[in-house]
Amino acid sequence: MIDLWFLVIAFLWTGYFVLEGFDFGVGMLAPFVGGDDDEQRQSLQTIGPVWDGNEVWLITAVGAMFAAFPAWYSGLLSSFYLPVVLVLAGLIVRGVGLEWRGKVANPAWCDLGIVVGSALPAFLWGAIFADLLLDGALPALLGGAFTLVLSLLHGAVFLALRTEGRVRRRARVAALATGAVALPLAVVALSTLASVSGAATVPALAAMAALAAAAALIWRRREGWAFTATAAGIALTSAAVFLRLKQAPLPGLTLAEAASAPYTLTMLTWIGLITLPFVLAYQAWTYWVFRKRVALPR
Amino acid sequence: MDALDLARWQFGVTTVYHFLFVPLTIGLGVFVAGSQTAWHRTGKEHYLRLTKFFGKLFLINFAMGVVTGIVQEFQFGMNWSEYSTFVGDVFGAPLAMEALLAFFMESTFLGLWIFGWERLPKRVHLACIWAAAIGSNLSAYFILAANAWMKHPVGYEVVDGRARMTDLWAVLTNSTALAQVPHVIGAAFIVAGGFVLAVSCWWLLRTRDGMWRGAARAALVMTAVAGLVVAGSGDLSGKLAYEQQPMKLASAEGLERDTAGAGFTLVPGIEIPKVLSFLSAGDFDATVQGTEDVQRRLEEKFGPGDYRPDQSVVFWSYRVMLAFGLSTVGLSVLGLWLTRRRRPMPRLLARLFVLALPLPLLAVIAGWLFSEIGRQPWTVAGELLTAASVSPGVSLTEVALSLTLFTLLYGGLAVAEAVLLVRHVRRGPEEPAPAEVPAERLEPSLMY
Numbered sequence: 001m002i003d004l005w006f007l008v009i010a011f012l013w014t015g016y017f018v019l020e021g022f023d024f025g026v027g028m029l030a031p032f033v034g035g036d037d038d039e040q041r042q043s044l045q046t047i048g049p050v051w052d053g054n055e056v057w058l059i060t061a062v063g064a065m066f067a068a069f070p071a072w073y074s075g076l077l078s079s080f081y082l083p084v085v086l087v088l089a090g091l092i093v094r095g096v097g098l099e100w101r102g103k104v105a106n107p108a109w110c111d112l113g114i115v116v117g118s119a120l121p122a123f124l125w126g127a128i129f130a131d132l133l134l135d136g137a138l139p140a141l142l143g144g145a146f147t148l149v150l151s152l153l154h155g156a157v158f159l160a161l162r163t164e165g166r167v168r169r170r171a172r173v174a175a176l177a178t179g180a181v182a183l184p185l186a187v188v189a190l191s192t193l194a195s196v197s198g199a200a201t202v203p204a205l206a207a208m209a210a211l212a213a214a215a216a217l218i219w220r221r222r223e224g225w226a227f228t229a230t231a232a233g234i235a236l237t238s239a240a241v242f243l244r245l246k247q248a249p250l251p252g253l254t255l256a257e258a259a260s261a262p263y264t265l266t267m268l269t270w271i272g273l274i275t276l277p278f279v280l281a282y283q284a285w286t287y288w289v290f291r292k293r294v295a296l297p298r
Numbered sequence: 299m300d301a302l303d304l305a306r307w308q309f310g311v312t313t314v315y316h317f318l319f320v321p322l323t324i325g326l327g328v329f330v331a332g333s334q335t336a337w338h339r340t341g342k343e344h345y346l347r348l349t350k351f352f353g354k355l356f357l358i359n360f361a362m363g364v365v366t367g368i369v370q371e372f373q374f375g376m377n378w379s380e381y382s383t384f385v386g387d388v389f390g391a392p393l394a395m396e397a398l399l400a401f402f403m404e405s406t407f408l409g410l411w412i413f414g415w416e417r418l419p420k421r422v423h424l425a426c427i428w429a430a431a432i433g434s435n436l437s438a439y440f441i442l443a444a445n446a447w448m449k450h451p452v453g454y455e456v457v458d459g460r461a462r463m464t465d466l467w468a469v470l471t472n473s474t475a476l477a478q479v480p481h482v483i484g485a486a487f488i489v490a491g492g493f494v495l496a497v498s499c500w501w502l503l504r505t506r507d508g509m510w511r512g513a514a515r516a517a518l519v520m521t522a523v524a525g526l527v528v529a530g531s532g533d534l535s536g537k538l539a540y541e542q543q544p545m546k547l548a549s550a551e552g553l554e555r556d557t558a559g560a561g562f563t564l565v566p567g568i569e570i571p572k573v574l575s576f577l578s579a580g581d582f583d584a585t586v587q588g589t590e591d592v593q594r595r596l597e598e599k600f601g602p603g604d605y606r607p608d609q610s611v612v613f614w615s616y617r618v619m620l621a622f623g624l625s626t627v628g629l630s631v632l633g634l635w636l637t638r639r640r641r642p643m644p645r646l647l648a649r650l651f652v653l654a655l656p657l658p659l660l661a662v663i664a665g666w667l668f669s670e671i672g673r674q675p676w677t678v679a680g681e682l683l684t685a686a687s688v689s690p691g692v693s694l695t696e697v698a699l700s701l702t703l704f705t706l707l708y709g710g711l712a713v714a715e716a717v718l719l720v721r722h723v724r725r726g727p728e729e730p731a732p733a734e735v736p737a738e739r740l741e742p743s744l745m746y
Contacts (some may be wrong), residue, residue: 056401
C-alpha cells in the first residue's frame with residue numbers, strides 16, 4: 001500500500017511537470033514569439049483553456065502527499081521554505097496575469113507577471129528537487145537551469161504544434177535554440193543524477209535519448225512526435241528523480257516512517273480508483289475539444 | 299514576537315484574504331449558471347447579456363480565489379509542520395478529496411466554459427458552468443469538514459503521538475461540519491447576492507433597462523433564502539458549541555461563571571434574560587458554562603496553562619458577524635417586500651443597497667475570526683496546542699520575509715482587482731449583437 005501511494009504521488013507530480021511544463025514554457029515565450037498583441041494573445045490562447053486544470057495536478061499531488069505521507073509533506077515544504085514561498089508568489093502572479101490579461105487596459109503588467117510567474121516555478125522546482133537529491137548550491141543551480149530550459153523547449157514545441165502562421169514558425173526556431181541548450185544541460189544534469197543512484201540510470205539515459213529525438217523531430221517539422229518526445233523526456237526525468245526519492249523521500253526519513261496508517265491509505269485508494277478515471281477522461285476531453293490549431297484573433 | 303506569532307499572523311492574513319474571494323466564487327458561479335439556464339430555457343437576449351456580464355466579473359474574482367488558495371494548501375506544511383505531521387492521516391484525506399473531486403472539476407470545466415462558447419453545443423456548454431459551480435461548492439464541503447475536525451475531532455485515535463483515522467465517514471459527517479457547511483455556503487450566497495444586488499442597483503439608478511430590476515429581484519431572493527439557511531445553521535452551530543466548544547461559547551458572551559438561566563448580552567450592559575440558555579440548550583433554565591470555570595476544568599484535565607482565547611476579539615467579532623449579517627438579510631427582506639408585484643425599486647433603497655455592498659463581507663470575515671480565534675489555544679481541540687503545531691525549523695526571519703512578501707503582493711493585487719471590477723461594472727454588459735456571426739467570432743478575444 002505504501003509503495004502504491006508513492007507511485008500515485010510520483011504519477012501526480014510527473015503529470016504536473018509534463019502538463020505545466022508547457023504552460024510555463026508558453027508563458028515565458030509568448031512575448032517573444034508574438035510580434036504584436038494579437039500574436040501574443042494567439043500564443044497564450046493555446047494554454048488558456050487548460051492551464052488552470054493543469055495546475056490542479058500540483059494541488060492534488062501535494063494534497064495526496066499530505067494525506068498519505070504527512071511527514072514527507074511537512075518536511076519538504078518547511079525545509080524548502082523560502083523557495084516554496086517564491087514558487088507560490090510565481091504561481092500567484094502568473095495565474096492572475098493569465099486571467100486578467102484580456103480584461104485590463106494595459107496588459108504589460110500582466111505580461112510581466114506571466115513571464116516571471118512562469119520562470120520562477122520552472123526554475124525553482126528543478127532547484128528544489130536537485131537540492132533534495134544532491135544537497136548543494138551547485139546541483140540546485142544546475143537542476144533549476146535544466147528544468148527552466150526543459151520547460152522552454154517543451155513550451156516552444158507545444159506552441160509550434162498548436163498554432164499556425166508566424167507564431168508557429170518562430171516557435172520552431174525557439175524550440176531549436178532551446179533544444180541546443182537543453183541537450184548538453186540534460187547530459188550533465190541527468191548523468192549527475194545517475195551517478196548517485198543506480199536505479200535512476202535507465203530512465204535518465206532514456207530521458208536523454210527522448211530529448212535528442214525531440215530536437216531531431218522538430219528539425220524535421222514533425223511537431224506532434226516532437227511534443228511526444230519532450231513530454232517523454234520530462235516524464236522520464238521525473239521518474240528518475242522519484243526512483244531515487246523512493247529510498248529516502250527526505251534525508252533521514254523512510255517512506256514507511258512518513259506514511260499514514262493502512263486504514264487511511266485504503267480509503268484513499270478507493271477514492272482515487274473511483275475518481276481518477278473521470279478526471280483523466282474529462283481533462284483529455286478538454287484537449288480534444290480544443291485540438292484545432294489556434295489562429296490569429298481577427 | 300517570535301516565529302509562532304508571525305506564523306499565526308501569516309495564516310490569519312492569508313486566510314482572511316483568500317476568503318474575500320471564495321464566497322463570490324461560490325455564490326456568483328451559481329448565479330451565472332442560473333442566468334445562463336434562463337437564457338437557454340427562454341432564449342431571451344437579456345439573460346445572455348447578464349450571463350456574460352456577471353460571468354466576466356466572476357472570472358476576475360475567480361482568478362484571485364484560485365491563486366490565494368494554493369498558498370493555503372502549502373502553508374500547513376510550510377509553517378505548521380508539527381501540526382501537519384500530527385493530523386495528516388485524518389486532515390489530509392478531505393484535502394486530497396477536495397483536489398480530486400472538486401478542484402479538477404471546477405477548473406477544467408470553467409476552462410471549457412470560458413473558451414467553449416462557439417465550440418461546444420449549447421447544452422454541453424451550459425453543463426460546463428454548472429459543473430464548475432458544483433465543483434466550487436463541493437470544495438467548500440471538504441475543506442469545512444477538515445476545518446470542523448480541528449474544533450471537534452472525531453473518527454480517530456492517537457497512536458505514537460500521531461492522529462490515526464479510524465472512521466472516514468465519521469470525519470465527513472462530523473456534526474460540527476454538517477452545521478458549518480450550510481452556514482458558510484449560505485453566507486457565501488449572501489455575499490454574492492449582495493454583490494449582484496449592489497451592481498444591479500448601481501445600474502438601476504442610471505438606466506431604465508428592465509433587466510437590472512430582474513437581476514436585483516433574483517439577488518434579493520437569493521440573499522433572503524440564504525439568510526434563512528445561515529440563521530438556521532447558525533442556531534444549530536450555537537447548540538453544538540454548547541456541547542462541544544463551551545469555552546468558545548462562554549467567550550462569545552463574556553460569561554465568566556457557570557450560570558443557570560444565562561442571559562444574552564447584546565452589547566456590554568444590555569442583556570436579555572435567559573435567552574442564552576434557551577438558544578444554547580432549548581431550555582430557559584439550562585446552565586451555560588463560564589470561561590473561568592471551563593478554565594479550571596481544563597487545567598485539571600490538561601495541566602496548567604491559559605485555555606482562554608482572546609476575550610475581546612471573540613466577543614466583538616461574534617457581534618459584528620451577527621449585526622452585519624442580520625442587517626444584510628433584513629435589508630433584502632425589506633427590498634423584496636417593497637418591490638413586490640412589479641413595484642419599482644425605490645431610488646433610496648437602491649442607493650442603500652449599493653452602499654451595503656461591504657456589509658456581508660465584513661460579517662463573513664468577523665465570522666471566521668470568531669470561529670478560529672475562538673478555537674485557540676488549540677489547533678486540534680483537546681489534542682494539540684497551537685504553540686506545539688508550528689514548524690520548528692522555520693526561523694523568525696523566514697516567516698517575516700514571507701509575511702512581508704505575501705502582504706505586499708496581496709495588497710497590490712487587491713487594489714488591482716478592485717479597480718478592474720469597478721471598471722467592468724461601469725462599462726456594463728455588451729449591447730445585443732446585430733447579427734449572430736460576428737458576435738461569435740469576437741468571443742475568445744472578449745473573454746480572454
